[in-house]
Amino acid sequence: MVDPEIRVITIDELGILRAVEEDPASGRVTVTITPTYTGCPAMDVIRADIRRALAVAGHTDAEVRTVFSPPWSTDWISDGGRAKLAAAGIAPPAPVPAAGVVSLTLAVRCPQCGSPETEQVSRFGSTACKALWRCRSCSEPFDHLKAL
Amino acid sequence: MNGPFDFTLGLGDDALIAAQRLAEWTTRAPEMEEDVALANIALDQLGAARLLLSYAGELEGAGRDEDALAYLRDDREFRNALLVELPNGDFAVTMAKLFFLAAYQLPLYAALAGCADERLAAIGAKARKESAYHLDHGALWVKRLGDGTEESHRRMQAAVDQVWPYTHELFAADPTAPVDPATLRPAFDETVGAVLAEATLTLPGSGWAPAGGRTGVHTEHLAFLLAEMQVLHRAHPGAHW
């Protein structure tokens, strides 16, 4: 199932799908998800999409649970997910620095031309999880999924 | 006086009222990028508010959910600090409010993440990451405006002078709370001191410290904010779209 806001990546690749369990006795399915950001407005759509997908597969009484702990991190985005983001023109996040480490802002490579000559236009972008960047080499603006 | 319910309600109300104020900038920020930034920060605050108010409702045990707490209380029942209900003023005032609020919320959520209450710890661990971006953003503008032109410096200093007295209320001691707000003061002072120094701004000397939000005694501004925020829900209870 693809993420409703970043439609090139599945909720599993994004790391927000935490568990899928089937009760062996009743066959009832429980899906556990976690939001990227606390205010993520896509959560209702994601819950509805999961219920719909499970209903199609015959699980009409499935439960979708939302958990907040441990908090989502961009480190949970799979390698495959990162590659898909880059292919769609969204620069994937750098690893999250360990607590206490002084974080250096590493150059974000332009997903269009690969140039490291880029600059941040705004740390807040089209969705809660993205920042807006611009490439100085090819002049294209692009989204960057910021480390969290 | 403050059990976990009052404490959680206060933090939830801080986040909710801050979200509502920030959202007032939507479509009227000085530039497109800032419009998007302030809307995103408002959304983060709203997300934290929903978690905190839902939990407060459970702690109270009177059957009130997040909507009942957000939409069906009058101003005297709100427990937010006065800082977040102050009008937005010009962009400098909004940035002063954002910066001071984030400089308080970041150490607060970090401390909550390690507190004994499991639910508050989970909310703190989640919200602190978002709070770090808010602090970054507010600090960036305080420095840019403070150390900018003569006019931007004048207005940023005026904003700091106007808003600063309202920060003291955030740190009123409460040793029985899951996190005693008084313990957050050193981290806050350190952040504020460093950023204002770089911004070539100074703190006002006056000891004036307006308070009352945590006990429901608010400025006249809150009732107007609530009227706008609550009108739809009160007119059409339970409305969905």
Ligand SMILES: [Zn+2]
């Ligand atoms: Zn480029």
